[in-house]
Amino acid sequence: MSQPDVVDSVAALRARIRDWRRDGLRVAMVPTMGALHEGHLSLIRIACEKAERCVVSIFVNPTQFAPSEDLDKYPRQLTRDLDMLATVKADLAFTPTVGAMYPAGFATKISVGGPSAGLESDFRPTFFEGVATVVAKLFLQATPDYAVFGEKDYQQLCVVRQLCHDLDLPVEIIGAPTIRDAHGLAMSSRNAYLDEAELAVARQLNVILRKAAAALASGAHRDDATAEARRALTAAGFQKVDYVEARESLTLAPWRRDRAGRLLAAAWLGKTRLIDNVEVSTG
Ligand code: AMP
16 A cells, blocks of 8 residues: 655645545545554544545654653654554555644633543643644644544543533544554554663553452442552552542443453553553453
8 A cells, every 4th residue: 555645734634535535435534643553544544444545643742741741762763663653554644744734823722620630630731722722623624523532541532522521522433442562562653762671561551450450340439449459550660650540431430340450550660651541341
């Protein structure tokens, strides 16, 4: 397959989508920050099944990084990304510049409540404002019928659903399962920061979460299971555990046994922060 066409202006994106719509074609969007891996490709495959046309945005969104975070060193590799997109059926890559997305004088922020409370927000207080604002912009620019987001960033998926529901954005959000390496490590662009020793520790994150989810499923108390998981993460070599929490899958309220649950965690390995989550199945 050949590389997708690339547009970097909102006007060119809109023109292309207008042509598709004129031909009666539906559009699915996959927002990404690039440094693509199999996880991203899996979302694009789902998008291509849902709609006749698929647009992938590649934009490292500065407003979702705090000043102390890794914006400058976040991997940027557009040529390689376009080669990867050639292996799936993406029709168009949208690669706006920071100036195009946030021209001088830009002064709007979207703040989503509900599922954005706690978890990531306790440690990255401006993160979801950045995400919600850029996702709203992308949706207004591309007006997709569908958009696919990974369960890997589970809280983000919930926040995006809330955003679209509350603002009546006419897009159906599709959640896609987390793609993992052979050892269970969730694929992430940030895994590129890890050396061999750190990778071995990183692979324990999912093992420990699955064990805690199994303990919850077989009756362990919520706070005992999460405290044990925190201890296990530290013992495995994570230097700092930001959180391990059991939440309700839909609302992200604290988990109650009679509700579908999700166990979510964030922990640090050196300068790299990893997140992961697993389902808590109670029968
Ligand atoms: P990012 O480029 O990290 O902003 O991610 C773009 C999209 O890819 C988000 O919807 C992520 O949840 C999703 N994603 C990232 N890693 C994975 C993975 N391992 N499996 C499935 N989806 C993923």
